[in-house]
Amino acid sequence: MYRSYVLVxxxxxxxxxxxxxxxERMKDEIKRVGLQDEVNxxxxxxHGLCALGPIVVVYxxxxxxxxxxxxDVPEIVEEHLxxxxxxxxxxxxxxxxxxxxxxxxxxxxxxxxxxxxxNCGVINPEKIDEYIARDGYEALGKVLTSMKPQEVIxxxxxxxLRGRGGAGFPTGKKWQFCAxxxxxxxxVCCNADEGDPGAFMDRSVLEGDPHAVLEAMTIAGYAIxxxxxxIYVRAEYxxxxxxxxxxxxxxxxxxxxxxxxxxxxxxxxxxLRLGAGAFVCGEETALMTSIEGKRGEPRPRPPFPAVKxxxxxPSILNNVxxxxxxxxxxxxxxxxxxxxxxxxxxxxxxxxLGGKIHNTGLVEIPMGTTLxxxxxxxxxxxxxxxKFKAAQTGGPSGGCIPAEKMDIPIDYDNLISIGSMMxxxxxxxxxxxxxxxxxxxxxxxxxxxxxxxxxxxxxxxxKRMLExxxxxxxxxxxxxxxxxxxxxxxxxxxxxxxxxxxxxxxxVLSTMRYFKDEYLAHIQDKHCPAGVxxxxxSYNIDPNKCKGCTLCAKNCPADAISGTVRNPxxxxxxxxxxxxxxxxxxxxxxxxxx
Amino acid sequence: xxxxxxLRAIRDKMKNQIDLREEDKGDRIRVQVGxxxxxxxSGARPVLNKFADLVQEKGLSGKILVTQTGCIGLCxxxxxxxxxxxxxxxxxxxxxxxxxxEEVFEQHLVRGQALGKYTLATQDIK
Numbered sequence: 001m002y003r004s005y006v007l008v009x010x011x012x013x014x015x016x017x018x019x020x021x022x023x024e025r026m027k028d029e030i031k032r033v034g035l036q037d038e039v040n041x042x043x044x045x046x047h048g049l050c051a052l053g054p055i056v057v058v059y060x061x062x063x064x065x066x067x068x069x070x071x072d073v074p075e076i077v078e079e080h081l082x083x084x085x086x087x088x089x090x091x092x093x094x095x096x097x098x099x100x101x102x103x104x105x106x107x108x109x110x111x112x113x114x115x116x117x118x119n120c121g122v123i124n125p126e127k128i129d130e131y132i133a134r135d136g137y138e139a140l141g142k143v144l145t146s147m148k149p150q151e152v153i154x155x156x157x158x159x160x161l162r163g164r165g166g167a168g169f170p171t172g173k174k175w176q177f178c179a180x181x182x183x184x185x186x187x188v189c190c191n192a193d194e195g196d197p198g199a200f201m202d203r204s205v206l207e208g209d210p211h212a213v214l215e216a217m218t219i220a221g222y223a224i225x226x227x228x229x230x231i232y233v234r235a236e237y238x239x240x241x242x243x244x245x246x247x248x249x250x251x252x253x254x255x256x257x258x259x260x261x262x263x264x265x266x267x268x269x270x271x272l273r274l275g276a277g278a279f280v281c282g283e284e285t286a287l288m289t290s291i292e293g294k295r296g297e298p299r300p301r302p303p304f305p306a307v308k309x310x311x312x313x314p315s316i317l318n319n320v321x322x323x324x325x326x327x328x329x330x331x332x333x334x335x336x337x338x339x340x341x342x343x344x345x346x347x348x349x350x351x352x353l354g355g356k357i358h359n360t361g362l363v364e365i366p367m368g369t370t371l372x373x374x375x376x377x378x379x380x381x382x383x384x385x386x387k388f389k390a391a392q393t394g395g396p397s398g399g400c401i402p403a404e405k406m407d408i409p410i411d412y413d414n415l416i417s418i419g420s421m422m423x424x425x426x427x428x429x430x431x432x433x434x435x436x437x438x439x440x441x442x443x444x445x446x447x448x449x450x451x452x453x454x455x456x457x458x459x460x461x462x463k464r465m466l467e468x469x470x471x472x473x474x475x476x477x478x479x480x481x482x483x484x485x486x487x488x489x490x491x492x493x494x495x496x497x498x499x500x501x502x503x504x505x506x507x508v509l510s511t512m513r514y515f516k517d518e519y520l521a522h523i524q525d526k527h528c529p530a531g532v533x534x535x536x537x538s539y540n541i542d543p544n545k546c547k548g549c550t551l552c553a554k555n556c557p558a559d560a561i562s563g564t565v566r567n568p569x570x571x572x573x574x575x576x577x578x579x580x581x582x583x584x585x586x587x588x589x590x591x592x593x594x
Numbered sequence: 595x596x597x598x599x600x601l602r603a604i605r606d607k608m609k610n611q612i613d614l615r616e617e618d619k620g621d622r623i624r625v626q627v628g629x630x631x632x633x634x635x636s637g638a639r640p641v642l643n644k645f646a647d648l649v650q651e652k653g654l655s656g657k658i659l660v661t662q663t664g665c666i667g668l669c670x671x672x673x674x675x676x677x678x679x680x681x682x683x684x685x686x687x688x689x690x691x692x693x694x695x696e697e698v699f700e701q702h703l704v705r706g707q708a709l710g711k712y713t714l715a716t717q718d719i720k
Contacts (some may be wrong), residue, residue, distance in 0.1 A: 001646065001647045001650045001651070002611070002614075002646075003642060003643055003645075003646030003647075003660060004614075004646075005611075005614060005615055007615065038643060038646075059614055059615045060614050060615075060659050060660065060661050061661050082629075082634075083629055083630055083631065083634065083662075083664070084627075084628075084629035084630070084661075084662025084663055084664055085630070085664050122612070122615055123612065129604055129607075129608045130608060130611075130612060132601060132604045132605045132608060133604075133605050133607075133608030133609045133611065133612040134612060135605070136605075137601055138598075138601065138602075138605070141598040141601055142598075145598055254595045255595045255596065256595065260596075262595075262596065262597065262598065262601075263596040263597060
């Protein structure tokens with residue numbers, strides 16, 4: 001029996017900053033000092049504070065070490081594990097003046113409410129026993145031994161759970177539709193093709209708590225009368241794929257998947273299908289087509305998948321985060337769940353914080369939390385004292401929330417009313433240095449690249465929109481272009497075949513709604529207010545401040561700067577490539593952008 | 595596995611290990627074993643392990659937190675064990691060993707009766 005546990009994050013974020021080497025070294029060091037029978041090292045899923053990885057937590061104290069390096073490991077072992085003296089310099093310290101804190105004491109964790117992420121960072125995802133210890137498979141047992149399929153659907157419907165993948169369709173209703181269609185063969189699918197730039201909560205759930213998804217899918221199989229499940233997971237998530245396969249194997253070994261589960265006579269099994277990286281395969285009909293082995297293209301609905309889905313059979317498809325809520329709702333009841341959140345959006349939502357924010361990572365908050373709380377309290381605010389400009393939610397399908405809407409409680413309907421959407425939960429924070437036209441261009445470039453090409457509005461329409469945006473950012477746009485851009489946006493929204501095309505214009509429309517002045521500045525004044533669009537800015541030297549040190553001229557890669565020693569230098573605008581090197585090098589602040 | 599009982603058996607077996615990783619909400623009894631150089635030299639490690647094992651064996655991880663602490667300055671009385679129970683005065687046991695640890699666990703932690711004979715107060719401090 002162990003007296004202490006060292007939890008090292010093995011999520012993708014921490015793994016890429018070297019956590020696997022830390023685990024290895026930790027085990028070696030523990031053995032060296034002879035503590036291998038007293039202290040156990042556990043590789044867990046993501047804790048959420050990815051910016052501070054690799055993360056190491058030592059229990060029972062709950063000491064939270066951040067930014068740990070392999071070289072720090074011997075010190076942690078000798079000081080903390082052997083002598084009981086936590087290594088203060090490595091402890092995460094929010095204010096740096098307040099003393100060492102444990103994990104749940106931090107502002108980052110205090111305002112969170114973890115349902116979908118409850119096991120992430122707590123259990124070893126490769127051990128089914130640890131999942132069971134946290135009431136794992138209890139919900140499945142309860143459902144199979146004491147509930148009727150309709151009762152399961154009723155609980156989910158009553159809880160108010162809505163799809164966490166983007167559109168927010170009521171989960172219970174979806175199950176009900178499918179259950180109502182008579183058929184011997186039905187399928188349960190899991191959408192783990194998380195493609196929005198900046199979103200990684202599904203990966204985190206799969207890496208940190210894969211059994212929660214398997215258990216929930218089995219419950220749904222019982223509820224709608226299906227015996228086969230598929231998880232469509234992108235191949236770019238190798239750790240998630242590996243842990244899912246381990247989880248499936250372990251569940252089969254315990255007969256929690258397979259024939260006659262819990263002696264109830266109910267059979268269910270799950271298989272993995274790997275996606276090859278097409279964004280459109282996150283759309284439900286395209287995803288099912290891809291599972292069938294065909295080219296991943298969407299098809300018109302109806303018929304909806306609940307009637308005619310995978311292999312032409314009634315099917316349901318839910319997102320990973322949606323599945324991660326299901327078992328807890330079964331165990332704790334629909335009233336418990338519907339007490340969390342707002343009137344029409346129940347429960348919690350996981351957001352992936354990224355961009356200009358201190359605590360890059362994953363946070364799970366009750367619906368109805370304001371953007372201000374997420375960014376200022378949990379996210380730790382904007383670095384370098386910069387001013388908040390907007391938050392982009394919903395990835396390439398979503399839009400921007402400007403500073404004046406920061407106090408709106410975040411839920412599905414509020415976000416749509418201000419021209420954005422929940423999407424899968426990517427939340428990218430933009431500050432005064434971000435150009436909104438450039439942001440719109442970034443997301444549109446993504447959709448143009450990912451358009452499957454099946455329908456004309458999306459294939460050609462988004463391309464034309466992108467061309468107009470490029471024209472504007474080069475200072476060649478006209479007011480007529482702006483009108484055309486808007487018309488085209490609404491046309492594509494109304495006519496595209498699937499969600500990808502229908503939502504592709506959203507980033508443009510929402511930036512035009514809230515940041516029209518920036519578009520106008522680009523078109524009328526040929527000026528980029530944030531100083532991002534290269535074609536519209538020039539670097540200049542203030543002759544009064546320039547001391548003629550020649551440093552800028554020496555570092556200029558394009559030989560665009562001329563001048564003699566101790567005399568003010570000049571930048572030749574025709575040669576300048578606008579790389580900004582001179583500005584970084586100048587010690588006198590003599591170079592400015594305009 | 596065919597029954598819910600089998601599932602629960604696994605859960606109960608594993609629960610104590612997982613409970614050890616629960617964040618301390620301040621409602622558990624804290625057992626702090628002095629594990630500085632002085633403590634280790636006079637044999638604190640077997641004491642710490644005895645407490646840790648007993649707590650897990652009896653399934654009390656959710657109620658009792660066994661942790662190490664540094665030197666409190668009374669090196670000649672090591673191994674020192676402090677028992678901190680919310681709302682009660684701190685009890686300090688001195689010159690502990692694994693056998694005394696077992697006694698303290700049974701009498702104090704389980705039955706709630708502090709063992710006067712091993713406490714600092716009864717020792718002759720000169």
